[in-house]
Amino acid sequence: MNSLSMPVGHAPDRIWLQSYPRSVPAELPPFKHESLGALFDESCRLYADRKAFTSMDRSMTYRELGEKATAIASWLQGEGFRKGDRIAVMMPNVLQNPVIVYGILKAGMTVVNVNPLYTPRELEHQLNDSGAVALFVLENFAHTVEAVRARTGLTRIVVTSLGDMLGLKGHLVNFVVRKVKKLVPAWSLPGAKPFAKVLSEGSRRGFTPVAINRGDIAFLQYTGGTTGVSKGAVLTHANLIANKMQMALWLNSSFENRPRPEIMTFICALPLYHIFALTVNSLMGVAIGGHNVLLANPRDIPAFVKELEKYPINIFIGLNTLFNALLNNEGFRKLNFSHLKLTFGGGMSVQKPVAERWQQVTGCPITEGYGLSETSPVATANPMNTGEFTGYIGIPISSTDVDIRDEDGNSLPIGEVGEICIRGPQVMAGYWNKPEETARVMTADGFFRSGDMGVMNDKGYIKIVDRKKDMILVSGFNVYPNEIEEVAAMHPGILEAAAIGVPDQHSGEAVKLFVVRKDESLTEADVKAHCAANLTNYKRPRYVEFRSELPKSNVGKILRKNLRE
Template identity: 30%
Template structure:
């Protein structure tokens, strides 16, 4: 089924799901007990869109959303899109400088956010000229809160929203997903309604999402995995979405048992923590049915244990990147277990995927090269950055992923090296160039290089090699960085060196740094 042709837009899909699934439970707030049917979610979308229109949001306007997983995130995102706006999600771990860059780059003049989340003052971090609206939490005088915001829309007729939804097509932009790049500056991946619906309508079917399933969504909504493979896929497939604000292993175990959770996706660390929990046997986890551990490389033993220890019937692997709507390949239910544990599956329907040599020639099975993908999932480009877009997508439409992989004789792809120097910390992509750029602004840092360092729980963490130009300790630099960048990017180890190893082209030889770290 081509979901892009059937629904045309994400709001169009929500409206259709209200008719398909009606009063079945679509969404629950496990913190306060509120629950919504598919009909009610569609009504909240329209109500929020009316307020967006009254606020001045017009088709094409970029509107940012900065907050943790919660029902209000979903309603706000849908309201932005139903009004014709373009959603710009922000990482909840961002500091003011990181968020400010994305707001300036995207041109978003309004940010919907929260108060009271982990002691973070999101409103206080907004740059001058950007309006903040509180979608969840207590509101101080002079700040627009959710109820006051919704009241703005009372003068806007519902028909105006439905006409806007009717006018949104598959080619219209649904969101700009900012991803850090090896250049050190975040780039905005422009994605459309149609490719999002087609990709995750297909993928959620492969993942065996079924009406009546219940999905505890731990991956963050600001990431494709929590947003499009999360609540959007749930609304499309008749699955109950259960947003999880933060990962607390005791709370997650309790909610799986109480809510009869059947779908659970997330990074390997999530499942490791569940399996290691000393009281896991006290919880009834028999409802668990389908899972996909999210990482470029997943330990084969973990994939096996998900079935044997946690009881999942369907355990799959997949691969994608933000620039490809997070979909390139996936394994399928019924695949041989060895193919599932040793690969990221086969190319998704409708996509061309090759492993290519440096001069762009497709390589035969068994040979390693760069993974290239072409097809409907490939982004429109980077927002207002034609130069970087041209570097990523060649003249023939191939997206150069920067990942090194190889196919086996049966067409299953294995990723053998990560995208350039990127490493994954607790499920979050971390790019050394971005961290280096920040650390290099410290007055006592003359030169710096960052690599990923193995970590038993987080997968990998940042390790920084620093050439000092003044007095500086590891503790001081880490504390300084912690105030300026997201926690998952902060170096967990700092090594001070007299000089960084460089080749004839003056590029840092990170292989030597990894060897030095191993010593």
């Protein structure tokens, strides 16, 4: 079931088109590229001498990126792997990541992105569910692979080290990482190939071009498993090319009334194995000949700020927790933001107090968008030419329909809360080997049911109210954690907050708020008084628990399910 074959309908008469920037068309133009490999090859040719990616002060040009990715593709072919084989990649934001990913795509194989912080149980599930036959892994995580290798179908494992692509400096980096910081647990993977050897073997082998069409699978992108077991969203070459084109149109509109930098420099702090950075940083960056500055550990905020000092960053892709952490760093607030043209927020709701402070500090508004792994990911975004934070997730992007529906799949009128349903060329082909799960989320008329609750206004702007499963029911009233968390974030003494529902014999459920203090003198009474001043009675937290930190996903999303457990 591929979204591309679906008729494009007129979910509430596409009222959002009235809100489009003047340069953005309602429909995408015809595709120029048949595959991501073709798009990649063209960029490497057009922008050969430009910097493509930088990591730890070492930059790689498009020419070098193209040569090394071709070597990976040749090596995979020489090992007997064929078009359609699933190849897993388990590494953070290092130069090897784009080299390997584009090499796999060029060979017509399917990338299975793996979170390197996975436990053995999670890794084993994903390798076996995807049927991965080979794996590229950073040595820091090789011990996890060792724990499960015998129970997987892997026939080739390639191990790389942090310093592998850093030139002479790499030897020092490896020494520090292994011996001083002791960040590489002992591992043993007999027969595993070192990355450097794979590159040299691949560069000596000839590459045989592969016929790849748009319907071929580019990525199996595993969703975080919020509904239980982690599932692979099947993303085709067409899905990702469409989303890249949609984002490029949106990006272009932000320069309708101002000069555009000749070369766009992106900061890539979100992990490339996550769909948001994969499309918006890597694919977008490559397509426009941009320069991505990779950060392997964005949680080290002081080191992050030092990187930001070195480069004229034009495009900042992030999410609420990251914006918030940076704003609370004194060094960040002193940076020169004159080059910053665009801040794009997604992954979770951007809170108004955070957006207001970001604009105050950087002079650049946060443009919020929305999407999921299943939508490659971007489905809606705010226009980028307005210069303001709206508090909405925006309007459906080109060739995309969004309909707000009730439990029975009926379209709801403007202003009513229901499930956000999405149709467009970026919607996945389905879940890998899970027809029942696919049928559960895909409607007969080709819409993907997101599981998120939202509301649309008369200009076509959508507001997320919350995840279905996160909704709290207090005496029959729906309470949305996002709203409570946003109110909590307005208090100057609160750094972060998360709200969940807990059982209550009087009201069915009551609100519990977990708080990380910014001001150590903050009390439970202070928090409750602040919430009482800003929230109606049934929405107010009955319980407040102080924590030193909140559980977060690999991307920095606060995990309410962990707090519920």
